[in-house]
Amino acid sequence: MSVLVVGSIGLDTVKTPLAEHADLLGGSASYAAVSASFFSGVNLVGIVGEDFPKSHVEFFDSRKIDLCGLQIVPGKTFRWSGEYHTDLNTRSTRSIELNVFEHFTPTLPPSYNSTQYVLLANIAPSLQSHVLDQMTQPRFVIADTMDLWINIAKPDLLALLKRVDMLILNDSEARQFTGETSLIKAGKVIRKLGPKYVAIKKGEHGCLLFGDGEFFTCGAYPLEDIHDPTGAGDTFAGGLAGYLASLNHTEITFKTLRKAVVYGTVLASYNVEAFSLERMRTLTPKDIEDRYEAIKAISHFEKLC
Amino acid sequence: MSVLVVGSIGLDTVKTPLAEHADLLGGSASYAAVSASFFSGVNLVGIVGEDFPKSHVEFFDSRKIDLCGLQIVPGKTFRWSGEYHTDLNTRSTRSIELNVFEHFTPTLPPSYNSTQYVLLANIAPSLQSHVLDQMTQPRFVIADTMDLWINIAKPDLLALLKRVDMLILNDSEARQFTGETSLIKAGKVIRKLGPKYVAIKKGEHGCLLFGDGEFFTCGAYPLEDIHDPTGAGDTFAGGLAGYLASLNHTEITFKTLRKAVVYGTVLASYNVEAFSLERMRTLTPKDIEDRYEAIKAISHFEKLC
Numbered sequence A, B: 001m002s003v004l005v006v007g008s009i010g011l012d013t014v015k016t017p018l019a020e021h022a023d024l025l026g027g028s029a030s031y032a033a034v035s036a037s038f039f040s041g042v043n044l045v046g047i048v049g050e051d052f053p054k055s056h057v058e059f060f061d062s063r064k065i066d067l068c069g070l071q072i073v074p075g076k077t078f079r080w081s082g083e084y085h086t087d088l089n090t091r092s093t094r095s096i097e098l099n100v101f102e103h104f105t106p107t108l109p110p111s112y113n114s115t116q117y118v119l120l121a122n123i124a125p126s127l128q129s130h131v132l133d134q135m136t137q138p139r140f141v142i143a144d145t146m147d148l149w150i151n152i153a154k155p156d157l158l159a160l161l162k163r164v165d166m167l168i169l170n171d172s173e174a175r176q177f178t179g180e181t182s183l184i185k186a187g188k189v190i191r192k193l194g195p196k197y198v199a200i201k202k203g204e205h206g207c208l209l210f211g212d213g214e215f216f217t218c219g220a221y222p223l224e225d226i227h228d229p230t231g232a233g234d235t236f237a238g239g240l241a242g243y244l245a246s247l248n249h250t251e252i253t254f255k256t257l258r259k260a261v262v263y264g265t266v267l268a269s270y271n272v273e274a275f276s277l278e279r280m281r282t283l284t285p286k287d288i289e290d291r292y293e294a295i296k297a298i299s300h301f302e303k304l305c
Helices: A028-036 A054-062 A099-103 A125-133 A147-152 A154-161 A171-178 A183-192 A232-246 A254-271 A278-282 A285-299 B028-036 B054-062 B099-103 B125-133 B147-152 B154-161 B171-178 B183-192 B232-246 B254-271 B278-282 B285-299
Strands: A002-006 A010-015 A020-026 A041-049 A070-073 A078-084 A091-097 A117-120 A140-144 A166-170 A197-201 A207-210 A215-218 B002-006 B010-015 B020-026 B041-049 B070-073 B078-084 B091-097 B117-120 B140-144 B166-170 B197-201 B207-210 B215-218
Touching: A002 A028, A002 A125, A002 A232, A020 A028, A028 A041, A028 A054, A028 A232, A028 A254, A041 A099, A078 A099, A117 A125, A117 A232, A125 A140, A125 A154, A140 A232, A147 A154, A147 A171, A166 A171, A166 A232, A171 A183, A171 A197, A183 A197, A183 A207, A197 A232, A197 A254, A207 A254, A215 A254, A215 B285, A232 A254, A254 A278, A254 A285, A285 B215, B002 B028, B002 B125, B002 B232, B020 B028, B028 B041, B028 B054, B028 B232, B028 B254, B041 B078, B041 B099, B078 B099, B117 B125, B117 B232, B125 B140, B125 B154, B140 B232, B147 B154, B147 B171, B166 B171, B166 B232, B171 B183, B171 B197, B183 B197, B183 B207, B197 B232, B197 B254, B207 B254, B215 B254, B232 B254, B254 B278, B254 B285
Parallel strands: A002 A041, A002 A117, A010 A078, A041 A070, A117 A140, A140 A166, A166 A197, B002 B041, B002 B117, B010 B078, B041 B070, B117 B140, B140 B166, B166 B197
Antiparallel strands: A010 A020, A078 A091, A197 A207, A207 A215, B010 B020, B078 B091, B197 B207, B207 B215
16 A cells, blocks of 8 residues: 655755754655655655756655656755754754645646555645545544745644544644643644644654544654754654555554554654754664554653552 | 652642632642652642641542641741633742741651652752752652752752652753754653653653663543643642552553553643642542543554554
8 A cells, every 4th residue: 555745845055053064855745655665555645846856756766666757847846944942852844945845736647546555744725625625535644844835824724624534733833723632622622623633743752643532642752862853743644644654554543553653653753863854865664663562661660550 | 658748738729721729739749749649649848827627638638649748837938820811821829928838847757768769840950959968768659849940949859859760840841951853852852861761741742761772652521611720730740650559569660651651641630620739639540540531542543463
């Protein structure tokens, strides 16, 4: 089974307190697609300019990501430049050049229309809806979003929510979206807007998953050093979606989603160990299994005796 | 087995966005002692004035808390007044009257000197050390602390740390104390200062426990409504210490401490459901078991297949 991943693909310049790197592979779809590729096939939908390095295309290809949906058009690739502050928990955007991304319309190759699993990575909710308009009965649709769309495109986001099975967003976004300070209330409020499941990402504090009367709390993997948090959320979403697609038509239950959240957590924890997607280049299935078991071990406590 | 609890006992006036109550039973030792009493005997060491309501003494007594170490002296009881802000995560102190607490010297009745488990609830680290000076070989010593002592009594705190088995503090205090923004680094740094174990409380995000090459992450119980966060940390510490004392000389391992952290989390989650210690008055052992199992259930995910 494959997962369709749509989102941004870009070239990032990232500055942390310790280092700065330019022209890195970035964008929500890049992180999500590569992360998902550790579990399942991936159909990638995105846009880049003619300046997009061939080596990045080759990297996607090496991950067996289907690139029929990758539009390579005249012009320059989307660029983002950001700087992380001392604690790496906050960042400032230094510049954004939309370039070819400005007029991106995610048009699906006919072969993608019937993809069963869909990850609408972070792009404008109207574009996320446009992708769903082209699809024939996907089994499970996951959408990611961000503060920008909550601020400037809330009606579009609300319309999208009625069409997705799961929304992923971070803690500050969940509070902003609902006006609730309690994340527990926020998760429940968002569920009432449409998605059957809501995952609230809390960075170093892990993730909360809400279902119908069901709840799961997953701690983060304890990393002493984080090198680049960029794309952690996209990598989380990609790992989660890829794992679900790998189950090959098994019914998706809350039990399944708990495991998917842990896999997302594992992938994200590896990704922040290096800039851009560098850590993904050497990551092995064994690494993933080892860290899954490690998260199991650090979360374990005995039953009542 | 009993646990010796020393700390403040006071009368609190607490304002939240929804309600305000005056002259409530409060203080670190009150919360910690009552919480511990659900698991083990408690020897309470503290000081109050002659105005301290008899009903509060009777409440301690009803919890089978030994009151030989409770000094009732001429003067007025310690008073604290605070106000919580909208999200209940931050608060301002409106007033403090130290009263009889100003010249408190925790003097142990001879019968307390050999208590095996010790919880040094939040008071000045010099007083916490003074308690240890009077004790003969306790098995396990836990200290709680706060930002005030990190700011004004760091040398005393550092001296104390060499004499305790476990330090409990919250996330912002751990960062402040160590200068590390990573809580994972902070926990490890504090362990090097003396305590074999460190518990970092993160409020709504749960708790991290650090041991020798060992780590445990415990999520918080998902509460939609918190009525009064006052004393949550003290209640956590009391439940943790009481559970350890209840094991009656079983060796304290990291496995044991994981369970103790969960019991502390359970007690704290109940305590914030009402003002002061009101929820503790009706709490039953069955309630505690149920919520322990609930935390187990919401943290659970399957092994790798």
